[in-house]
Each structure stands twice: as structure tokens, then as C-alpha cells.
Amino acid sequence: MSFAIKSLTAASLIACAFAAHAQSGETVRIAFIDPLSGPFANVGQNQLKSWQFVADRKSGKANPAGVKFEVIGFDNKGSPQESLNSLKAAIDQGFRYVAQGNGSGAAAAISDAVSKHNSRNPGKEVLFLNYAAVDPSLTNEKCDYWHFRLDADTTMKMEALTSFMKDQPKVKKVFLLNQNYSHGQQVARYFKEGINRKRPDIQIVGEDLHPIAQVKDFAPYVAKIKQSGADTIVTGNWGTDLTLFVKALGDAGLKIPMYTYYAGVTGTPTALAAAGADEVYVIAYGHSNHDGEIGKLSADFKKQFNDDYYTFATYNGINLMAGAIAKAKSTDPVKVAAALEGLEVKSFSGEVKMRNTDHQLQQSMFVTKWQKVSAKYPYSVENTGYTFVPIKQMEPYVASTPTSCNMKRP
Structure with missing residues (x-):
């Protein structure tokens, strides 16, 4: 009986440990929807590389959830309508997370479409990371539960x-x-x-x-x-x-x-x-001469691409995602969204906090x-x-x- 109890206890501990890290080893795919052609292509290409670079650096053992991040680009040509086409393509390909930032018109279209999709498709919800669209309405009269802004608004x-x-x-x-x-x-x-x-x-x-x-x-x-x-x-x-x-x-x-x-x-x-x-x-919310981890990341980005890393929201975005996934013990966007609310993580400029009332990141x-x-x-x-x-x-x-x-x- 004593042996059976010990075995049961050990099994329970193993099960709890597994549950605590159930998301470890999973791949979290993020669809990047922004201009990769047209007049703003140079900006979009830089920012796609930024997301991918940070995702690679912060994957696996480099984040508390132990997940791998993968970012795939979709060209919206800077258009709200093309953004909706890209969003549909991403959802059809099984993406549960989307990131966009260049153009508040596109951001508003994506936020509205994500909200409607989620209400109609329980179990297939999508979460929207807005890393640069700064129209205040997106966290005011047009705020939506599934939208989280990483940049500071206008x-x-x-x-x-x-x-x-x-x-x-x-x-x-x-x-x-x-x-x-x-x-x-x-x-x-x-x-x-x-x-x-x-x-x-x-x-x-x-x-x-x-x-x-x-x-x-x-x-x-x-x-x-x-x-x-x-x-x-x-x-x-x-x-x-x-x-x-x-x-x-x-x-x-x-x-x-x-x-x-x-x-x-x-x-x-x-x-x-x-x-x-x-x-x-x-x-x-950042500058060219940070030191520490973000400074090294910027230097390595420059060495690899001969280009500048300036969209620091990608760093905060991946860190917040990893923290929320670890907190939720899941990669399910429903659980991750709930974990993101009020979440604080350490950043290159001190603590940043995702304000739960409107999903607007508070930062220096x-x-x-x-x-x-x-x-x-x-x-x-x-x-x-x-x-x-x-x-x-x-x-x-x-x-x-x-x-x-x-x-x-x-």
C-alpha cells in the first residue's frame, strides 16, 4: 500500500509538472500583415525581419513558456481591403495570432474582422497584436477585447x-x-x-x-x-x-x-x-542607443542584415506573449488574451504593463x-x-x- 501511495504521488507530481509546462515545445505562429510591396515596402520588410529576428532569439529556452515563435509575412499592400484578404488567408492557414502596424485604417479593419470571426467561430479565436497603428480610437470608442496595442497611441x-x-x-x-x-x-x-x-x-x-x-x-x-x-x-x-x-x-x-x-x-x-x-x-518609446539585451539584439540585427532594428514593439510583443502563455499554461488565444490583461513584464526601459481596461500598453x-x-x-x-x-x-x-x-x- 505504501509503495502504491508513493507511486501515485510521484505520478501526480509528474502530471502537475507536465501540466505546468504543457505548452513547452509548441510552435506559436504569428501572421504578419503589412506592406511588403509598394511605397512603404522598405518599412514593412524591415519590420517583418524585426519580428522574425526577435521570434527566433526568444524561442524555446529563451522564454518562460518554452514555446517556439514563428512569424510569416502576408503582403497587404498598405490597403485595408487587402488586409482583410490577408487575414482570411492567414485564418484559412490556421494562424491564431496576427500582427499589424502600418496604417490605422488597416488596423481598424483587422480588429473589426477578428472580432466578428471570433464571435462566429468559437474554438477558433484569433488574437490581434497591433504594434504600430496609433489611432487613439482603437483603444477608446473602437476598442475590442481581441486587440492589444504595443505602441503608444498618438x-x-x-x-x-x-x-x-x-x-x-x-x-x-x-x-x-x-x-x-x-x-x-x-x-x-x-x-x-x-x-x-x-x-x-x-x-x-x-x-x-x-x-x-x-x-x-x-x-x-x-x-x-x-x-x-x-x-x-x-x-x-x-x-x-x-x-x-x-x-x-x-x-x-x-x-x-x-x-x-x-x-x-x-x-x-x-x-x-x-x-x-x-x-x-x-x-x-525607444531609441538607437540602448544597452543590455536590446542593445546586443540591435547590434546583431545590424550585423546580420546591415539594417537598423527600430521597432522595439516586436521585443515587447514577444516577451508579453511568452509571459501570457506561461501564465495561461496554454497557447490557446482565449486563455492567452485573458492572461495578457494587466500583465507586466520587464522591458528595456523598465516595467511595461498591458492596461486591462483598454489593452493599451503603458510604457516610458x-x-x-x-x-x-x-x-x-x-x-x-x-x-x-x-x-x-x-x-x-x-x-x-x-x-x-x-x-x-x-x-x-x-
């Missing part, structure tokens, strides 16, 4: 940026140039609201919204900026729309401070160096400035001899903004 970045700009006395006359879609419109709107609260003496001397990915020559916009007498530019532009704008500024010899969201994105640093730009700032923000590399800040962005130097770090509470999300949980 309001969070602007809250941090205006908190920094209010203390810059030489900023007096601002020109706003943005892409004419939700993100660009919101950058303009929230800048005006934020700076009016903090520095009502600052004048908006000009504002333009231009078609996204259609302008080939920004010289007319630069001429308007010159004529306005602006001493500062604020822009949420990204991709070729920022690269070509920087080129036009250089061609016109206009060198005034420019505050941006995405000057570190593929192609723009090279344009900044060619234009001889000097006073360019970025508001973001940085203001960085474009400067020549130095012994202290040696990372050469796009091999230009320049880098983005962190000049201010803000704790998560500084950029945190309230939410109107009234989330319906399954």
Missing part, C-alpha cells in the same frame, strides 16, 4: 512631446505638416490641444494635410513653411512621405527644428544626413535628438555617422492618457 506621444516642447523657449511659431489620414489629422489636432494647455503663447502659423504616399515633390510645402515665418516644424509623417519632405527641406536650405514621430524609420535617417539636418527630434517615452555619433552614443543609424541621442526619458504616467473604452468581454 495622444500618449503628443502628451509627452508637448510636455517637452513647453520647456523649449525658442519654440514660438509652429508649422504642422501631416499625411491626410487619421494619424496625420490626429497629430495636428492633439498637438494644438496639448500645446494650448501648456504653452498658449505658441502660435500655429501654418498647417497642411497632404495625400498619403502620393506627393513626389514637397518643395511647394517647404515654400509655404518658409513664407509662414515658422521657427519649428511638427510632423507625424513616416516612410517616403517623411524622406521626401526632408530632401525638400535640404534642397531649400531650410534648417529649423523639426519634431517628429518617425524620423528613425527606414530611409529617413539617410535623407537627414544627406540634407545636413541638425536639430531633429523624435518622440518614441523618450525624446531623442539627431546628432553625430560619439563615444557615449556610438550607434550609427543607417551607417550615416549620425544617431538619435536620448535627451529625456519620461515615466509611463507622464504619457498615460485616459480611455473611454467600454470593453465587452466574451
